Amino acid sequence: MHHYAALLRAVNVGGTGKLSMAELRAMCEQLGFATVRTYIASGNVVFESALSEANIKAALERTLKAYAGKPVGVLVRTGKELAAIVDANPFASAQPDRTVAIFLDAAPPANTLATASGINTEEIALGTREIYVHYPDGIARSKLKIPAAQMGTARNMNTVARLAEWTASRPA
Numbered sequence: 001m002h003h004y005a006a007l008l009r010a011v012n013v014g015g016t017g018k019l020s021m022a023e024l025r026a027m028c029e030q031l032g033f034a035t036v037r038t039y040i041a042s043g044n045v046v047f048e049s050a051l052s053e054a055n056i057k058a059a060l061e062r063t064l065k066a067y068a069g070k071p072v073g074v075l076v077r078t079g080k081e082l083a084a085i086v087d088a089n090p091f092a093s094a095q096p097d098r099t100v101a102i103f104l105d106a107a108p109p110a111n112t113l114a115t116a117s118g119i120n121t122e123e124i125a126l127g128t129r130e131i132y133v134h135y136p137d138g139i140a141r142s143k144l145k146i147p148a149a150q151m152g153t154a155r156n157m158n159t160v161a162r163l164a165e166w167t168a169s170r171p172a
């Protein structure tokens with residue numbers, strides 16, 4: 001069994017008419033994932049599975065599409081990958097709630113930095129399958145647009161660290 005975190009993209013979580021974390025946990029359990037646990041109502045779920053990342057992604061996306069009636073993107077990372085993302089954070093000295101990792105399915109394109117627009121005080125760096133962004137003035141005030149991030153999903157570094165902790169501490 002491997003420890004994974006799945007991050008849902010562009011889905012409403014919590015509240016009426018939305019995907020609750022209880023429903024997300026139940027979906028994961030029905031797919032055969034073990035020790036399923038969700039983290040805050042923003043589409044983060046941690047679990048164990050013998051399946052590959054690609055099979056987990058496909059199964060979750062298929063189940064979520066059936067539930068929502070539209071495609072829902074899912075980004076999957078192992079516990080080791082999450083720990084590496086935390087360790088590689090180029091903005092580790094910045095406030096973790098003002099720094100995000102934007103998770104992607106593949107490596108960011110080489111032209112990611114060149115195609116970004118609306119840069120003011122933000123700092124951007126490329127990771128393995130993520131884009132790091134530090135928003136010194138806060139995300140709400142930013143006009144930053146990163147075309148390569150359109151199919152990704154962002155989590156602040158507090159969340160990434162917690163998911164890394166949960167996937168690392170899970171019994172094998």
